[in-house]
Amino acid sequence: MKPWILGLTGGIGSGKSAAAAHFSAMGVHMVDADHASRWVVEPGRPALERIVDRFGDAMLLADGNLNRAALRERIFTSEEERRWLEQLLHPLIRQEIVTNLAQAESPYAILVSPLLVESGQNQMTQRVLVVDTPEHLQLQRTMRRDNVPEEQVRAILKAQAQREDRLKHADDVLVNDADLDHLQRQVERLHDFYLSLRGGQP
Numbered sequence: 001m002k003p004w005i006l007g008l009t010g011g012i013g014s015g016k017s018a019a020a021a022h023f024s025a026m027g028v029h030m031v032d033a034d035h036a037s038r039w040v041v042e043p044g045r046p047a048l049e050r051i052v053d054r055f056g057d058a059m060l061l062a063d064g065n066l067n068r069a070a071l072r073e074r075i076f077t078s079e080e081e082r083r084w085l086e087q088l089l090h091p092l093i094r095q096e097i098v099t100n101l102a103q104a105e106s107p108y109a110i111l112v113s114p115l116l117v118e119s120g121q122n123q124m125t126q127r128v129l130v131v132d133t134p135e136h137l138q139l140q141r142t143m144r145r146d147n148v149p150e151e152q153v154r155a156i157l158k159a160q161a162q163r164e165d166r167l168k169h170a171d172d173v174l175v176n177d178a179d180l181d182h183l184q185r186q187v188e189r190l191h192d193f194y195l196s197l198r199g200g201q202p
């Protein structure tokens with residue numbers, strides 16, 4: 001039987017990757033939209049050229065790779081530029097996701113995406129798990145992980161769905177307000193439940 005697809009989403013720094021890594025360690029095929037967003041702008045890909053045409057050579061590092069910090073600064077200070085970039089990249093990201101999900105051989109597969117709901121990627125999934133984390137912890141963990149200023153994390157949060165709106169799409173919720181061990185125990189409980197489902201439904 002073809003694996004069913006679980007969408008795993010949550011705002012910036014909510015703990016999606018940490019949760020996904022544990023699902024993956026238990027053998028679940030995992031596709032990450034943030035990884036796909038890196039592949040589509042690799043040197044030589046047309047999207048990278050379009051970005052440089054629009055924003056200039058400052059978008060390139062000396063080795064020819066995308067300067068992600070510079071692009072991040074541009075798109076999270078201008079909604080217009082962010083929309084432009086999303087229109088360029090989201091169809092390409094979607095294509096990468098579809099190709100990669102088709103290779104899944106586990107009983108179910110996971111699509112990890114910060115914009116699962118916002119970009120309509122949830123149409124590819126049969127069930128949605130939201131990682132729900134208090135905003136102050138999202139801020140604290142992201143600032144520590146990425147070494148970026150608070151204003152930038154706040155700007156990114158603003159560009160994403162509000163917590164309540166995201167939760168409206170949830171079939172399951174994982175509250176990530178304690179330590180990593182607690183997160184992993186919840187993942188293991190969910191994994192047992194997901195293995196009992198057929199096509200994402202009881």
Ligand SMILES: CC(C)(COP(=O)(O)OP(=O)(O)OC[C@H]1O[C@@H](n2cnc3c(N)ncnc32)[C@H](O)[C@@H]1O)[C@@H](O)C(=O)NCCC(=O)NCCS
Nearest residue numbers: 011012033034037068071072086089093114115156159160
């Ligand atoms: C701006 C870029 C170059 C910054 O790269 P960087 O390596 O610093 O971050 P990374 O890609 O790992 O994203 C980190 C987090 O930022 C947030 N984020 C990224 N893009 C967006 C966006 N368009 N809107 C809202 N939040 C976003 C997400 O929470 C994501 O998990 C990159 O995020 C990007 O290309 N974004 C546009 C593509 C996109 O929408 N990606 C989201 C997955 S579909």
Ligand SMILES: Nc1ncnc2c1ncn2[C@@H]1O[C@H](COP(=O)(O)OP(=O)(O)OP(=O)(O)O)[C@@H](O)[C@H]1O
Nearest residue numbers: 011012013014015016017018114141145178179180
């Ligand atoms: N329960 C936790 N306790 C302590 N640290 C945590 C916990 N959950 C996640 N973290 C840490 O917080 C940071 C953000 O987590 P993670 O990278 O998994 O978030 P994300 O949702 O994938 O973020 P993004 O949308 O930015 O990709 C990481 O450094 C991670 O190790």
